[in-house]
Each structure stands twice: as C-alpha cells, then as structure tokens.
Amino acid sequence: MKNKPILAGALAIAAAGMIGCGEKQAGVDPKLYTDSLFAVMKADRTNYTKLIIQRLGPNGVNTIKPDEHWQDIDNGAPLPAQMFRAGAERVADMTDEFTYSLQSIWPVNKQNAPKTEMEKQGLQYVADNPGENFYGSEELGGVTYYTAVYPDVAVSEACISCHNEHKDSPKTDFKMGDVMGGVVIRVPLK
Amino acid sequence: MKKYVWLAWLLITAGIAGFYGFKMFIDPDKQSLLVGEPTWGHHQIEMACTACHSEAFGGKDTLQNACINCHGAELEAAQDSHPRKKFTDPRNADRLDVLDARYCITCHIEHQQEHTRIMGVTLPDDYCYHCHQDISEERPSHQDLEFNSCASAGCHNYHDNRALYEDFLAANAMGEWLKNIREIPLPQAAAVGTASLDIQRFPRFSDKQQLHSQQHGEWLASSHAQAGVSCGACHSNDDGDWLDKPKLAQCETCHDKEAEGFLAGKHGMRLAQGLEAITPAEAKLPMKPLSRDTQHSCVACHSAHDFDTQRAAVAACLNCHDDTHSLAFEQSPHGKLAARAAAGELPPEQAVTCATCHMPRRPISAKVDAVLGVEHNQNMHLRPNEKMIRPICMQCHSLGFAIDALADKKLIDKNFAGRPAKHVPSIDWAVKREQTP
Numbered sequence: 001m002k003n004k005p006i007l008a009g010a011l012a013i014a015a016a017g018m019i020g021c022g023e024k025q026a027g028v029d030p031k032l033y034t035d036s037l038f039a040v041m042k043a044d045r046t047n048y049t050k051l052i053i054q055r056l057g058p059n060g061v062n063t064i065k066p067d068e069h070w071q072d073i074d075n076g077a078p079l080p081a082q083m084f085r086a087g088a089e090r091v092a093d094m095t096d097e098f099t100y101s102l103q104s105i106w107p108v109n110k111q112n113a114p115k116t117e118m119e120k121q122g123l124q125y126v127a128d129n130p131g132e133n134f135y136g137s138e139e140l141g142g143v144t145y146y147t148a149v150y151p152d153v154a155v156s157e158a159c160i161s162c163h164n165e166h167k168d169s170p171k172t173d174f175k176m177g178d179v180m181g182g183v184v185i186r187v188p189l190k
Numbered sequence: 191m192k193k194y195v196w197l198a199w200l201l202i203t204a205g206i207a208g209f210y211g212f213k214m215f216i217d218p219d220k221q222s223l224l225v226g227e228p229t230w231g232h233h234q235i236e237m238a239c240t241a242c243h244s245e246a247f248g249g250k251d252t253l254q255n256a257c258i259n260c261h262g263a264e265l266e267a268a269q270d271s272h273p274r275k276k277f278t279d280p281r282n283a284d285r286l287d288v289l290d291a292r293y294c295i296t297c298h299i300e301h302q303q304e305h306t307r308i309m310g311v312t313l314p315d316d317y318c319y320h321c322h323q324d325i326s327e328e329r330p331s332h333q334d335l336e337f338n339s340c341a342s343a344g345c346h347n348y349h350d351n352r353a354l355y356e357d358f359l360a361a362n363a364m365g366e367w368l369k370n371i372r373e374i375p376l377p378q379a380a381a382v383g384t385a386s387l388d389i390q391r392f393p394r395f396s397d398k399q400q401l402h403s404q405q406h407g408e409w410l411a412s413s414h415a416q417a418g419v420s421c422g423a424c425h426s427n428d429d430g431d432w433l434d435k436p437k438l439a440q441c442e443t444c445h446d447k448e449a450e451g452f453l454a455g456k457h458g459m460r461l462a463q464g465l466e467a468i469t470p471a472e473a474k475l476p477m478k479p480l481s482r483d484t485q486h487s488c489v490a491c492h493s494a495h496d497f498d499t500q501r502a503a504v505a506a507c508l509n510c511h512d513d514t515h516s517l518a519f520e521q522s523p524h525g526k527l528a529a530r531a532a533a534g535e536l537p538p539e540q541a542v543t544c545a546t547c548h549m550p551r552r553p554i555s556a557k558v559d560a561v562l563g564v565e566h567n568q569n570m571h572l573r574p575n576e577k578m579i580r581p582i583c584m585q586c587h588s589l590g591f592a593i594d595a596l597a598d599k600k601l602i603d604k605n606f607a608g609r610p611a612k613h614v615p616s617i618d619w620a621v622k623r624e625q626t627p
Contacts, residue, residue, distance in 0.1 A: 068357070069355075069357060069358070071269060072358070089273075089275040089276070092278045092279065093275055099278070099279045099280060101279055101281065115281050119281065140280040140281065140283040141280060141283030141284075141286065141287070142283075143283075145280055167623065167624070168328075184281075186279075186280055186281075188280075
C-alpha cells in the first residue's frame with residue numbers, strides 16, 4: 001500500500017475534525033471510508049457479473065443480451081462496467097459526500113482516461129503494482145479531496161475479449177488477472 | 191435644504207421598492223418585471239413567471255429545477271449524451287470553470303432573444319471545443335472540421351444522439367432510401383382506456399339529444415358512439431350537472447396520456463401554467479389569418495361531436511399553420527399518401543399525415559404488449575429534427591436518406607418532395623472506421 005506520511009497526518013486531523021475547546025469529534029478515517037465504499041462497489045459489481053450477466057446472458061440461459069448499446073436492443077442489459085458507471089451517476093444524484101468513477105490509462109472512451117495529476121499517478125501506480133491501492137489528496141475547484149485509487153482487475157473472459165476486440169481500445173493484449181484500470185473514489189475534506 | 195433632498199430620496203426609494211415589491215409579490219400582472227424578450231420556446235408562458243422563478247430570489251439551482259421539471263423526462267428518454275450527472279464529478283472542475291455544463295442556463299440563457307440562436311442556444315456555436323479540442327487525434331476524419339459545425343451539419347447533437355452515434359450509423363449504413371410503405375398500426379390507447387370505465391355512471395341527458403339533433407347525428411358516427419360514450423360522459427361536471435362546453439378536464443377522464451402530451455407541447459403549455467390557451471395570433475410561426483383568434487383546445491383540432499381523427503391529423507393542422515413546409519404538404523409524396531388513404535384507396539395505416547411525423551403513434555409504456563397512443567406533445571419529435579430519425583423516418587426510409595433529408599432545409603420547405611441535395615458524410619466515415627483494421 002502506498003501512503004504518504006505527511007498526507008496521512010493531515011488526513012487524520014481532517015478526519016478527526018478538531019473543534020473548539022480542544023475536543024475531538026469522532027470521525028471515520030478517510031482510508032477506512034474509501035476502502036469500505038470500494039468493498040461494497042466491488043461486491044455489487046462481482047454479484048452483477050456472476051448472478052445476472054453470467055447466469056442470464058449468452059454463457060448461461062441466454063435470456064438477456066449484455067451489450068454496450070443495451071438500450072437499443074431487445075432484452076439488452078448493461079455491461080458490468082456500464083452498470084458500475086450507472087451506479088456512480090445515481091450516487092451523484094443523491095449525494096456530493098463522495099464520488100467515484102471507473103477509469104483506465106487504456107480507456108475505450110477517451111473521456112474515461114485519467115485527467116488530474118493524482119488520477120494519472122494513481123492509475124499508473126495500481127497498474128505497476130498489482131494488488132496495491134493508491135491514496136493521496138488533491139485540490140480541485142478550490143476543494144481538497146482525499147483520493148483513493150483501486151485496481152480494476154480482469155476477472156472474466158468477457159471483459160478481456162470485449163476490450164481486446166473493441167475498435168476504440170488502445171490496448172488489445174489484456175489477459176485474465178491483468179489490471180485493466182482503476183476505481184477512483186474522492187471524498188471532500190471539509 | 192439638505193433635509194428635503196434626503197426626504198425626496200427616501201420617498202423615491204420607498205416608492206420604487208414599493209412598486210417592485212407589489213409587482214413581485216402581489217400583482218398578477220408581471221409585465222413590467224420582464225427583463226427582455228423571451229425565447230421562442232418560452233414566449234407563450236412569459237407571464238407565468240413562477241414556472242421558472244419559483245422563488246423570487248432563487249439562484250441557478252432553482253432555475254435548474256424548473257428546467258428539469260418540464261424537460262427532464264424528455265432528456266431522459268433521449269438518453270441525454272451530456273446529463274448534469276456527467277459533470278458533477280470533481281475531476282471536471284477545470285472544465286466547469288470554462289463552461290458549467292451542470293446548469294442548463296449556461297448554454298440557454300432566457301430573456302436574451304437577441305443572442306438566442308437555433309435550439310435556444312446562447313453560447314457561441316463552437317462550444318464543443320472546450321472539452322473535445324483534441325478530437326482529431328482519435329478521429330482523423332475530423333481534422334479540418336470547424337468546431338461550429340459539430341452540431342449544425344447533421345452529425346451531432348448535444349443532448350440526443352440516438353440516431354447519430356457511430357455504431358448505429360455503421361449498423362444502419364445500408365438499405366434502400368425508401369422501404370415498402372409500412373403499415374403503421376392505428377392507436378388504440380383510448381379504446382383500451384375506456385374499456386375499464388363504468389360508462390353507465392354518466393348521466394344520459396336524453397332531452398339534450400332531441401334538442402341538438404345535428405350534434406347527435408355527428409356523434410352517432412363517432413368512435414365515442416361506438417364505445418357507448420354518451421353525451422353526459424363529456425357534458426357533465428363532477429356533480430353530474432349539464433356542462434355546455436366541456437374542457438380539457440372532461441377529455442382527460444379517458445384521454446389522460448394524450449392530455450399529458452398536449453399540456454407539455456406548444457399547443458397546451460399555456461394551459462399547463464394556468465394561462466389562457468394560445469391562439470394562432472400569438473404564435474411565432476406563420477399562421478392563417480382566418481384562424482388567428484381560435485383558442486387552442488382539444489376540440490380546436492378534433493371538433494366536438496364527430497371527433498374525426500383523420501381531419502385532426504391533416505386539415506386541423508393546415509387550418510392554422512401557414513409556413514412553407516405546411517403549405518407544401520398536400521402536394522408532397524406524404525400528402526398524396528394521406529389523400530389516397532382518406533379517399534379509401536389505401537388502408538388508413540399507410541396514410542402519412544402531419545400527425546404521423548409530428549404527433550406519432552407510440553407505445554404508451556415500456557411494456558412489451560403496450561397499447562399505442564398518440565404523442566400529443568408535438569415538440570417531442572420536432573427539434574432538433576434528428577429526433578425524428580429513429581422513431582419516425584426510419585419506419586419507411588433508410589438512415590442515410592433520413593439524415594440527408596433532414597439536413598436539407600430546401601427539401602424540408604418542399605415537404606420532402608424530391609431527393610436531398612445535401613449529403614452528410616457521417617455514415618461514410620463510420621463505415622470506413624469500422625472497416626479499418
């Protein structure tokens with residue numbers, strides 16, 4: 001795990017939320033917070049892939065059609081990555097206490113390439129260090145964010161074949177277990 | 191002397207504050223508060239200030255809520271390519287500094303008619319540049335294209351790209367410009383809706399039938415008579431008393447979906463805001479002088495008693511609309527099909543009327559076996575006109591023909607009598623890219 005000591009100290013203070021009279025207000029460590037969010041996201045995504053797409057899709061009983069353009073076809077179902085993004089957008093409708101996105105240094109849609117310096121660093125770090133997460137902080141639009149990046153690993157043959165064969169994919173040699181991108185979670189530090 | 195100046199200043203200030211306070215919070219006539227000409231989209235409801243300004247000092251979030259209240263469902267149905275939620279992630283903070291795409295009013299500023307262009311856009315036309323300036327890196331075909339042509343050349347829309355995205359273009363690249371004339375099923379939503387109504391509960395008013403024999407005769411030939419919907423179903427109020435002039439509330443009893451669309455579109459949007467119905471005299475499009483003062487309502491198009499939907503689908507439109515596209519309809523290929531169907535030479539399902547394209551039949555829900563209703567919100571399939579391609583044009587025409595035809599202003603003026611003189615290369619580029627290893 002990569003942690004920056006200075007940042008970790010700052011975050012601990014931010015998380016503890018020092019208030020008047022020297023009293024400390026109970027708070028959640030941002031790392032624990034984003035790790036927990038990621039656990040839920042990963043669990044839901046895995047479940048959607050296994051319990052819905054693999055069971056009901058072409059590799060199962062073939063009653064739904066997972067497809068990039070799922071809204072345009074009968075019985076179309078969003079791909080797991082699209083379902084994940086749909087969740088992120090729905091969350092954005094409900095709260096601004098945290099945001100998350102799925103990004104890659106080899107994105108099919110160029111808008112999903114890392115954009116901020118922290119994203120670029122984080123995505124490169126999780127690609128170079130399989131199994132590790134990346135944590136940091138950055139200022140965007142005058143607000144400081146705790147930014148965590150988690151590796152997005154190829155867990156199904158469908159992920160690999162779709163990306164390797166997609167005309168917009170800049171990388172065509174993904175293998176099972178490869179880091180294909182990362183989940184970026186941001187929490188504003190108030 | 192000095193104290194009189196102060197007194198005068200105080201009185202004038204109090205007078206101005208009192209006047210505007212009265213206008214803002216008490217007087218229903220808000221004309222003097224208007225800060226500029228409204229856009230064509232909203233001119234009908236300029237006096238329904240609270241439709242947008244629901245709070246006197248509401249900021250842009252208040253306005254955003256108002257935009258979404260009226261346009262949100264349509265944007266969702268259009269699978270909006272640039273929804274607000276795409277921009278709320280902090281990673282877009284630098285973009286929002288340049289163009290705050292979270293708010294409709296960034297691009298659509300109201301009360302600035304002099305700066306408003308097509309689609310109510312008040313930004314310079316090259317707005318795509320701000321986020322897509324490096325597009326030629328992934329699309330070499332776009333190398334020499336001007337950024338003010340992205341949305342004006344028939345290639346892209348900011349919101350609705352259902353018929354324009356690359357994979358759809360490539361998948362529908364082939365096909366004859368005109369397929370067989372399709373038989374478009376007739377709507378049956380009203381019939382299905384009334385089937386569950388207890389029509390016996392309406393008073394019959396037999397005495398009125400005898401007094402109004404002509405109207406009764408017209409009614410006898412109507413679909414209302416076939417469904418057993420008698421005089422009292424429309425001509426009675428909630429207490430069961432006779433009502434001389436039924437209004438939208440009575441029609442809504444059975445035709446709620448149609449009423450919903452009507453109130454959302456240009457024909458009924460004033461009624462939706464509690465204002466008097468629009469008349470052609472107040473319209474921005476050319477209208478026939480003789481119909482100038484006809485207030486819009488259900489019976490303005492459907493006529494009371496006979497409720498002839500064939501007339502409502504063509505003659506009622508041409509009764510008011512006086513623009514070149516409308517005037518060319520009857521001599522156009524579409525108009526001739528409508529005339530042949532009206533004469534009984536073709537089945538009614540093959541008629542291509544004004545309503546076939548502008549108030550199309552569509553399933554009233556997402557269910558597989560949903561019944562067909564008529565979309566009475568004319569704006570749902572009007573502007574930008576590429577909204578018509580998939581649900582309407584492609585029922586009979588190829589995608590390529592539809593894109594080219596809708597990009598040809600002169601052909602639109604002729605109501606599609608002829609072939610497109612313009613060619614939009616988007617399909618060619620999509621196919622070429624598909625074939626490039």
